[in-house]
Amino acid sequence: MPPLVSAPALTARQEARRRRILQAxxxxxxxxxxxxxxxxxxAESSGVALGTLYRYFPSKVHLLVAVMRDQLEQLHAALRERPPTEDDPAARVAQTLMRAFxxxxxxxxxxxxMVRxxxxxxxxxxxxxDTVSRLTTTIILDAMGPAGPPTPAQLSAVRVIEHTWHSALITWLSGRASIAQVRIDIETVCRLIGPEPSRQAYSARS
Amino acid sequence: MPPLVSAPALTARQEARRRRILQAxxxxxxxxxxxxxxxxxxAESSGVALGTLYRYFPSKVHLLVAVMRDQLEQLHAALRERPPTEDDPAARVAQTLMRAFxxxxxxxxxxxxMVRxxxxxxxxxxxxxDTVSRLTTTIILDAMGPAGPPTPAQLSAVRVIEHTWHSALITWLSGRASIAQVRIDIETVCRLIGPEPSRQAYSARS
DNA sequence: CGCTAATCTAGAACAAGTTTCAGACTGGGT
DNA sequence: ACCCAGTCTGAAACTTGTTCTAGATTAGCG
Structure with missing residues (x-):
């Protein structure tokens, strides 16, 4: 069976190396x-030569982004098990992000x-x-609810939510914002999603 | 006259050195x-020894953040000259950020x-x-209008706008978002400010 | 099995941020 | 004018990300 994506078909040993590297x-x-x-x-900790490490991940940033992808995939799986419980889409997204937080x-x-x-x-x-970003988008859209194809307005909101999510994390990690502050920012930006669709939509201006 | 902030009173030569470094x-x-x-x-380009450069700016990141502060102060001054022209506060903020963009x-x-x-x-x-962040906040609040002390809700909105601003810039700089995309994100997040205050306020939920 | 190309290893080498240090210089107080 | 403390210089050293090389190993294949 050929690989699903563009991965050039690693052997079992290579797969194991890759996994050891990510774990280390x-x-x-x-x-x-x-x-x-x-x-x-x-390299040493995963029992691999330095040159090999660089063959698998061409830079430290590549390596850490791959770790982030790994973690996001785990989160995504966990969210499928126990989806958010709130009724309102905005609240569901906020709940999901707070769980990640x-x-x-x-x-x-x-x-x-990972974030740096x-x-x-x-x-x-x-x-x-971009792969990580798409994964994040998927997670947020999943949290929004079972709706079909999202509207452009919803996609814009999701983009802004992602921006806020990353930047709020950074301010928290660098000690310039408290946990409470991050929560407020997340809840604030989630208002962009608007109340649940059953409510009367107030007319978008222009 | 003692310095306004905690700057330990540089001599003229030192002030000149600092400025040469920032210019270089x-x-x-x-x-x-x-x-x-x-x-x-x-160091070489500003006619200063490497050790001196590090005395003035303890790291490359410190140095570049100081440059960003410089640029923001220039922007702030330019905005005082020609403030945004729109009526709606949200539009004024969007206009200001697009000018910066x-x-x-x-x-x-x-x-x-600077952004990296x-x-x-x-x-x-x-x-x-933090200094840079406060400056940015000031610029956005100035753009919002002549109102008195901002409400907590407004401050939250401004924080989220700042998050979006920084993160959108990053996606643009790393080639993952177009200029048009950044504009949309800015305009989207500025809706959090809401229409101008004269309109009927819709009740804040909880 | 034996060959060939690709991969892996160990280690040196290189690049750029940061630190350190001995000696020259400056500025302020006497 | 003189002296001290702090500052600046030039240069080397150190750290860590990245690249390179020569030889050993492995995988796929006839």
Whole structure:
């Protein structure tokens, strides 16, 4: 069976190497954040030569973005198990993001490493960052509810929610905003989704 | 006259050094963005020893955040000259941010250097980043209009607008969003401000 | 099995941010 | 004018991300 995406069909050994690398990275990041992920140490810790590490992940940022993708996929799976419970779409999204935020609070160093890598990434990582971004969009859309294809207005709202989510995380990680502050920001931006669709829509201006 | 803030009263020569450093940094950043700002080159280009550069700005990120502060102060002054022309507060804020965005489009490399530094900054730079953040808040509040002390709801909206502003810039700089996309995001988030205050306020839920 | 191309390893080398240090210089107080 | 403390310089050293190279290993294939 050919791979689903454009992965060039890794052998079992290679798959195992890749996984060891990601695990070692996650462990180091959980200890001390972005700075604690040192390429030599990742290589040694995952039993791989430095050159091989760079063959699998062409930079530290690529590596950490891959870790973020991993974590997001886990979150997505967990959310499928226990979807948000609120009625209002906006509240469901806020609940979902707060759940993700609590996960980050449990591993603040890991969050630091992932989020700093994500926002520091330059154009050479844009494909990988885009994958992470699409995953995030999917998670938010899933949280919004069972609706069919989202409207352009909804997509704009989701984009802005994502912006706020990333930037609020950064201010929290750098100690410039409290946990309460992040909650408020999330709840504030989720108002853009508007109350549940059954209510009377107030006319969009222009 | 003692300095207004906690600046330890630099001599004229020191003030000149500081300014040369910032100018050299701005010039290098305009050429090639974050990566083109190399500390050795900044030092040489501003006629200062490397150690001195580090005495003035304890890291590359500190340096670039100081440049961003400089640029924001210039923008603030320019906005005082020609304030936004729209009637609606939300439109005024959007207009102001789009004006800033056009300035960034004129110097995309400089924008890259400043914004990447700002979002990559860790706790050791939080004081300086906070200054920049407060300046940004001031600019947005100024754009909103001549109103007195802003309400907590307005402050939340402004925070979210700032988040969106920074994050949208990043997606643009890393080539994952178009200029049009950024405009849409800015206009979308500015709706959080709501229509001008003269209209009937719809009751805040909870 | 034996061949070939691709992959992996160990280690050196390079690049740029940061630190350190000895000595020269400056500015303010006497 | 002189002296002290703080500042600046030039240069080397250190750190960590990244690249390179020569040789060993592995995978796929006839």
């Amino acid at each position: 990275t996650t462990r180091l990041a959980s200890r001390g954040g972005f700075d604690a992920v040192q390429m030599r140490e990742v 609590r996960a980050m609070q449990r591993e603040p160093h890991l969050a630091d490493a 890598a994500l926002t520091f990434a330059d154009r050479s990582v844009s494909a990988e960052v | 940094t701005t010039r290098l950043a305009s050429r090639g963005g974050f990566d083109a700002v190399q500390m050795r080159e900044v 056009r300035a960034m489009q004129r110097e995309p490399h400089l924008a890259d250097a 530094a700002l979002t990559f900054a860790d706790r050791s730079v939080s004081a300086e980043v």
